[in-house]
Amino acid sequence: MSVSENVLHTSEFSLDSIYNNRSALQSYFLNVFPIFILEIPAVKPQLKISPAVIRESGSVQMSCEVPQSQSAFLCLFYLHGVEAASYNRPSCQISLSGMQLLRWARQTSPLEAEVGCYYLTASLEERIKSNHSDPVAVTVLNRLQTPDITVSEHISISIFIFCGIPKHYGQASSCRLYTGDEPQYYLTSDTSRRESGDLFCKFALNKDILFKRLQSLRSREVSCDYTVDSQPPSVSPRSDPFKFTGKISHYTC
Known part of the structure; x- marks a missing residue:
């Protein structure tokens, strides 16, 4: 008689005997009652x-x-x-x-x-x-990269200023526009995404109002930075300034 059969037929049927011979019992029952065993991984967290x-x-x-x-x-x-x-x-x-x-x-x-x-x-x-x-x-x-600033052709009364955010920092949420060397920002804008996936901010300004402000600051330059929602919050360095050249409307800086 096999070990498993001996355990099943012994008069001293105890938990200890089952535990000590559990491998033999498993083999016996699988031979007598063949079943499929599926090892299903636990639900993912x-x-x-x-x-x-x-x-x-x-x-x-x-x-x-x-x-x-x-x-x-x-x-x-x-x-x-x-x-x-x-x-x-x-x-x-x-x-x-x-x-x-x-x-x-x-x-x-x-x-x-x-x-x-x-x-x-x-x-x-x-x-x-x-x-x-x-x-x-x-x-x-660590230290955020510097954004790029570009200005569209100011044909009509509007000027569009773009603050380009380095591709590595796709978590940027907003940008700030500065005029001249002022430490206080002039305008803010939320980020948008190009078809390429790159993030940028767009500022639409009235040309005359912007140029009048620059005149009051005795400057021809604008710059921008961007903010990343990190912990603690992170602000990039300001971009290199964009300098308006030639005649700026009817204002002279």
């Missing part, structure tokens, strides 16, 4: 990151949210496409500074990375690894 853009001195909060139907005893955070050790957290939450993210990715700022997570379920005999979360982008900034 949702990764939340806030804020998505930080400075080196800032910090980011990451939460690997496990479905209520699952019981996780450990969550693992990892970087997509980077050979780096994962962060393991039983709480499924982690806070990292910008400098820690840079060291994790073994890169210098600016850094654009994608983070993912998964969890291990808690069971009596085995740990089941969940599917991976969708990746979430996180950016670490």
Whole structure:
């Protein structure tokens, strides 16, 4: 008689005997009652990151949210496409500074990375690894790049000024326009996106009003900067000034 049959037929049928011979019992039942066993991974978690853009001195909060139907005893955070050790957290939450993210990715700022997570379920005999979360982008900034400023042909009464934002910083939310060397900005504008995906800001101004302001400042120049919603907030350096040449309407600067 086999071990499994012996366990089934013994008069001293106890939990200890079942536990000590569980492998033989599993083999016996599978032979007698063949079934299909599907190993289904646990439902994937949702990764939340806030804020998505930080400075080196800032910090980011990451939460690997496990479905209520699952019981996780450990969550693992990892970087997509980077050979780096994962962060393991039983709480499924982690806070990292910008400098820690840079060291994790073994890169210098600016850094654009994608983070993912998964969890291990808690069971009596085995740990089941969940599917991976969708990746979430996180950016670490240092010094922002300088924008470009251009001015359209001012044929009629309007002038259009464009503040071009470097492609790397797609999280920029707004721009500010300056006249002359004034430290206080003159106008603000939200960002727009070109078909190429590049971000820019557009300022539409009345030519005479703008030139009159420049005359009062004894200047012919305009410049711009842009703001990135990071933690803490980041403002780029001002662009190189654009200088109006020739006759500026009927005003003389």
